[in-house]
Amino acid sequence: MEKEKDKTVTQSKPLIRVKNVNKTYKVVGGNDVIALNDVSLDIYPNEFICVVGPSGCGKTTLLNIIAGLEPHDTGEVTIDEHPVIGPGPDRGVIFQQYALFPWMTVRKNIEFGMKFKKVWHDVMVVDKKTGETHMERRYEHMTPAEKHALADKYIKMVNLEGFENSFPKELSGGMKQRVAIARGYAVAPEVLLLDEPFGALDAQTRAQLQEDLLKTWETERKTCFFITHDVEEAVLLATRVVIMSARPGKVHEIVDIDLPYPRNQATKMEPHFLELKNKIWDTVYRMYLEVRK
Amino acid sequence: MDEQEKALTGEIKMRKLKDFSDGNPTTRNILNVSSIFVGVLVWFLITLIPSINTFLASPQQVISALGQEVQAGRYFKDIWASLQRVLVGFIVALACAIPVSFLMGWYPKVRALIDPWIQFFRTIPPIALIPLVILAMGLSEMAKYTIIFIAVFLVSVVTIYQGIREVDKTLVKAAYTFGARDINIFLSVMIPAAFPFILVAARLGIATALTTLIASEMTGATYGLGARITSAQQFMNVSVVLLGIITIGIIGFILDRVLLFVEKKLTKWK
Numbered sequence: 001m002e003k004e005k006d007k008t009v010t011q012s013k014p015l016i017r018v019k020n021v022n023k024t025y026k027v028v029g030g031n032d033v034i035a036l037n038d039v040s041l042d043i044y045p046n047e048f049i050c051v052v053g054p055s056g057c058g059k060t061t062l063l064n065i066i067a068g069l070e071p072h073d074t075g076e077v078t079i080d081e082h083p084v085i086g087p088g089p090d091r092g093v094i095f096q097q098y099a100l101f102p103w104m105t106v107r108k109n110i111e112f113g114m115k116f117k118k119v120w121h122d123v124m125v126v127d128k129k130t131g132e133t134h135m136e137r138r139y140e141h142m143t144p145a146e147k148h149a150l151a152d153k154y155i156k157m158v159n160l161e162g163f164e165n166s167f168p169k170e171l172s173g174g175m176k177q178r179v180a181i182a183r184g185y186a187v188a189p190e191v192l193l194l195d196e197p198f199g200a201l202d203a204q205t206r207a208q209l210q211e212d213l214l215k216t217w218e219t220e221r222k223t224c225f226f227i228t229h230d231v232e233e234a235v236l237l238a239t240r241v242v243i244m245s246a247r248p249g250k251v252h253e254i255v256d257i258d259l260p261y262p263r264n265q266a267t268k269m270e271p272h273f274l275e276l277k278n279k280i281w282d283t284v285y286r287m288y289l290e291v292r293k
Numbered sequence: 294m295d296e297q298e299k300a301l302t303g304e305i306k307m308r309k310l311k312d313f314s315d316g317n318p319t320t321r322n323i324l325n326v327s328s329i330f331v332g333v334l335v336w337f338l339i340t341l342i343p344s345i346n347t348f349l350a351s352p353q354q355v356i357s358a359l360g361q362e363v364q365a366g367r368y369f370k371d372i373w374a375s376l377q378r379v380l381v382g383f384i385v386a387l388a389c390a391i392p393v394s395f396l397m398g399w400y401p402k403v404r405a406l407i408d409p410w411i412q413f414f415r416t417i418p419p420i421a422l423i424p425l426v427i428l429a430m431g432l433s434e435m436a437k438y439t440i441i442f443i444a445v446f447l448v449s450v451v452t453i454y455q456g457i458r459e460v461d462k463t464l465v466k467a468a469y470t471f472g473a474r475d476i477n478i479f480l481s482v483m484i485p486a487a488f489p490f491i492l493v494a495a496r497l498g499i500a501t502a503l504t505t506l507i508a509s510e511m512t513g514a515t516y517g518l519g520a521r522i523t524s525a526q527q528f529m530n531v532s533v534v535l536l537g538i539i540t541i542g543i544i545g546f547i548l549d550r551v552l553l554f555v556e557k558k559l560t561k562w563k
Contacts, residue, residue: 069466089472099467103485103562112481116472167562187471 013081014042015190015223016066021075023061035061036072037248043191046221050234051242052280054288058249059227063193066225067093079190089117092189096196098176100168106179107164110151113187114142154182157216174205181213191223198233207265210236218262231281235273236263243283246291255280350532355539358532367521372540374516375506378434379544382441382509383502387495389442390449395487397450398457399479411450419444420508432513440509441502448501449494456490457483489563492556496549503545 023036035058043049051059064070065077068087077084079091087093092113100109118139125136142150155164158178168176177197184192198206210233217224217237228234234241238257245252259273267273299305315321333352340351350358362368397404419440430436460483468482510519518537525533 067470069469087466087469087472089470091470093467093470095463095467097461097463099461099463101464101482101485103488103560112468113471115481116474116477169562 012044015045015047015080016041016043016225017076017078017081018042018062018066019076021062021065021077022073023058023065023070024073034248036065037250039075039249039251041242041251041254043223043225045223048217048224048226048237048239049242050226050228050238050240051244052228052231052234052284053244053249053252054246054284054291055229056249056291057244057246057287059244060195061249062244063093063195063225063227067091067193069093089113089187090190092184092187092192094177094180094184094192094194094197096199098168098173098180100176100179100183102168105165105167106155106160106171107148107151109168109179110154110183110186111147113183114147114150117142117187119146150186151182154186157185158182158212172205173201174209177201177209178212181209181216185216185220185222189222191225194224194226196227196229199229206233211264213237214261214263231284232268232277235259235277235280236267241276241280243280243287245287252287253283348531350535354532355535358530358536362521362533362536367516370516371518371521371537372544374514374520375510375518375541376544378437378441378509378517379499379502379506382438382505383445383498385438386442386445386502387449387491387498390446390453390494390498391491394450394453394457395479395483397454398483398487411447414443415447415451418508419505420511423508423511427512436512437509437514437517440512441505444501444505445498449498452494452497453487453490456487456493459490460486489556489560492552492560496552496556499548499552500545503541503548506541 018039018041021036021039022034025033025035027033039058039062041049041062051062053059061070065072066079066084068084068091101112104112119142121138121140121143123136123138124133126133151164155161158181160175160178160182163171163175168179171179181197198209201209214237216222224237226234226237235257241255241257242251243253243255244250255276257276259267259270259276296305300307336349337352340346340349340354359368362371393407397407422440422443426436426439430439464482464486465478468478473481506517507519507522510517511523514520518541522534522537525531525537
């Protein structure tokens with residue numbers, strides 16, 4: 001009876017829990033900036049969370065705190081019930097500026113992500129005395145062949161076959177971000193944290209990458225935490241949209257996006273899509289005007 | 294015909310805007326070569342004036358000085374002695390500058406300790422250090438290496454350290470998110486990212502080593518281009534002075550081209 005109860009609790013447990021988190025930036029010779037004020041948010045497995053809000057609402061700060069790239073002042077941030085004490089391969093991060101290593105080829109960039117990853121290997125061990133063999137499971141770094149094969153898989157996923165040996169400077173912005181997404185996926189993190197990943201791209205490339213990301217997410221439902229300032233993008237991708245308000249950064253409202261998947265650019269024409277988009281856009285714009293005052 | 298048409302047919306010239314490009318490569322090469330040619334010609338012509346020829350040797354005189362120096366067996370000994378000083382000073386200085394600048398880039402405390410000294414010594418011309426170096430080391434080869442070492446070391450540390458500070462911090466963050474440790478960040482991100490700056494430092498360092506050569510050989514040397522220039526000046530032998538200057542210039546040019554070639558080969562990704 002007890003065990004049954006535990007099981008149901010486990011199933012509804014959030015993957016990432018952000019509870020009463022505060023973060024203040026000290027400004028030398030000025031007023032301190034409250035980036036996050038009592039922010040709480042639960043992210044469940046296989047969710048696609050989009051965060052929108054006016055600039056200065058602490059979206060990126062929240063992502064950095066979840067990623068473990070920045071400490072928070074008070075509150076609780078956990079992943080799988082373990083407190084976040086630093087960055088780790090269980091949380092992949094995709095940056096707006098791609099963050100590809102310019103001295104590495106596309107393949108080397110993707111393989112770099114797996115460099116520090118450990119996987120289980122079944123190894124045949126020969127007993128020196130008896131000459132008998134048995135299998136042993138070992139937790140060790142990936143072999144070059146494994147990395148190569150995995151890189152191939154994700155290069156294919158983002159349609160970059162033929163560019164394996166290109167350097168980042170030879171690629172367009174959209175292609176660079178596809179490499180970064182492949183690199184993020186290849187590490188197989190529990191959650192992908194995306195910080196305005198399509199913000200620097202032109203409208204057509206952006207639409208293309210949105211579709212690609214949707215397709216990928218629909219086949220491999222990786223939990224995503226996606227920051228954007230584009231409300232339309234948020235509604236198209238998300239299962240839930242988190243609206244944050246600025247100064248101080250707070251969670252203002254969370255909107256469930258009950259549009260069925262698969263979604264694509266045509267989804268943007270549906271009445272319910274427009275309804276949700278307008279509602280969220282209105283809220284964000286009101287807050288923007290508020291902040292400007 | 295309206296103005297637009299005139300512009301298209303070339304009757305009215307379109308304004309040419311500056312685009313700061315290198316221009317046509319053929320034109321550039323022709324100008325490069327003819328500039329050198331005209332320069333030598335002007336040199337030849339003005340040394341025909343006797344009053345100028347007393348302090349400026351003519352091209353023919355420099356060539357005959359070259360013949361004499363080679364015949365006397367001094368020329369290549371001078372080149373070898375100077376080249377050796379330049380290369381030893383340069384290589385040791387660069388080899389020391391790399392770890393020091395990385396330590397400064399990596400540890401703020403090391404930076405705070407070392408930076409004031411570098412800023413202080415940076416503005417002091419190496420010639421000013423000669424008396425001290427002679428007192429400390431006499432007229433040995435070590436004294437010459439030391440002068441070149443100091444000059445190259447300071448230039449290289451400043452350049453490499455600046456490069457390390459400019460490494461894109463997003464790359465560091467990205468590496469951390471994959472589970473990299475500090476040592477991995479250092480080896481796999483900082484070193485390759487700062488590598489182009491090490492090459493820039495090498496090019497600046499070679500130039501500095503050559504410009505400090507004469508100063509370093511002022512600490513007394515039998516052979517060496519700098520020593521030869523100084524002694525020729527005492528005998529008013531202007532053609533040997535010019536020969537020495539031109540030789541240093543050519544060595545510098547060749548070394549710089551070699552480093553430029555290495556840079557192109559090693560940083561194809563840039």
